[in-house]
Amino acid sequence: MAAIARPLCIALGLTLLWQCIVWVTGAPKFILPGPGLVIDALLDQLPLLLRHAGVTLAEILLGLTFGVILGLFSALSLITWGGLRRWLMPVLVISQAIPVFALAPVLMLWLGYGMASKIAMATLIIYFPVTAACFDGLRRTPTNYLKLARTLGASWQAQLIQIRLPAALPAFGSGLRVAASVAPIGAVVGEWVGSSTGLGYLMLNANARMQVDLMFAALLVLALIAVSLYFLIDWLARLLVPWQSDTLNTPLSGSGRNR
């Protein structure tokens, strides 16, 4: 019950706050439309919004898939070939130091205005967090697990697949969560720089035509996608590590009060 009531309460509270700001400041509707207007626009333009949302969602999901696969692969290569680490690590850090926003026009030039450049943006923005998280997880295997595996006569591959990889799953889960929360940024920035479909395009277009209510409706849909994606990934990441128990809900004080 609380699982449904709480998000509903938060949504209602935020909407109320939004409406209050509109009332208090008396902002005209082309600056800040009230929630009612935005909901109207959302329902009016639902087919249009859904069409663009579908494109953006596909970009996010494909970017997420490629980024995670690429990151996982890089982390495995880094752990497998020690020499590679010295060469690849600086490249990785540089790739992260250049803002993806600055790369967007170049990607547009190379990959065109279609979905490919947006997928590349999303992939690029999550590549580093996933690689770093996986690599950290893989190299922080408790040494005694590895020693035990050695006394058991395990080959190097067996140690990697049966000891290092499972031990790295919690770290991989954290990488996935970060990836899920930043992948939408990559896709939308890509759409801003140049595109003819997607929620980012719709927002820019609506803004230029002073359809601020439509812009907010698109923003709402985007937020909904990002939040659902995060919770979905969070749920999947928990499924990956059934042996780990959360300590978040344990009482902080000694009295052990149950909530």
Place this chain on the structure above:
Amino acid sequence: MDIRLENASLHWQQHCVFSGLNLELPAGQWTSILGQSGVGKSSLLQLLCGIADDADVSGTILCSDGRPLSGRVAWMAQDDLLLPWLSVLDNVLLCARLSRDRVSTEQREYGHYLLAQVGLGAKADVLPKQLSGGQRQRAALARTLFQDRPLVCMDEPFSALDAINRLRLQDLAAQLLADRSVLMITHDPLEALRLSDRVLVLQGSPARLSRPILPLGATPRSVRDGPLLQQQGELLALLAGEVA
């Protein structure tokens, strides 16, 4: 198979912890090494297991059958080292799971049999986090037995347990490891005297091994055994004498 470790030395930050150390492990006997922390007991044990990579330790290992010792030692640490993502049974079968071949039905049955032997027959399919500390160490003992190696090296295996659980596990280990060569490292003189055929003390700077103490009677010895308690007192005094 008798095992002999010759001329072992350990250095820690340019400081010699021990050198020229010789250790005999007669076949089928339970040898214990007592000593304080930092005297190099664990490094000595890990040298025999072939896993002493964080210490500057060396020595020559000779087996009476002339073959190398590597791959013929089972290691049991203070921490049970059960992998949290595998069920208790799969942890026991870890040796077979890590090899190239698939786990056979006979191995599975043997795993179940060993779990029943250590009193965990009903816990085969649960995750290690659902076991108590004593049960976890029992599972680790079953994993060690499954390996079926000629030499078993135990590094303070029962030190994390409460007194009652420790006594029970000592009895169980003595019964199940009866005819194997065992090397056990421990802080606890009573534990060493209850279980061992030979007790050695490693102490001094640089550290040296004492002459073996040979407790009498069949293991596991009772904690009410008079001569045993007498020896425990003497050993404690010997160990504590260093500090004073």
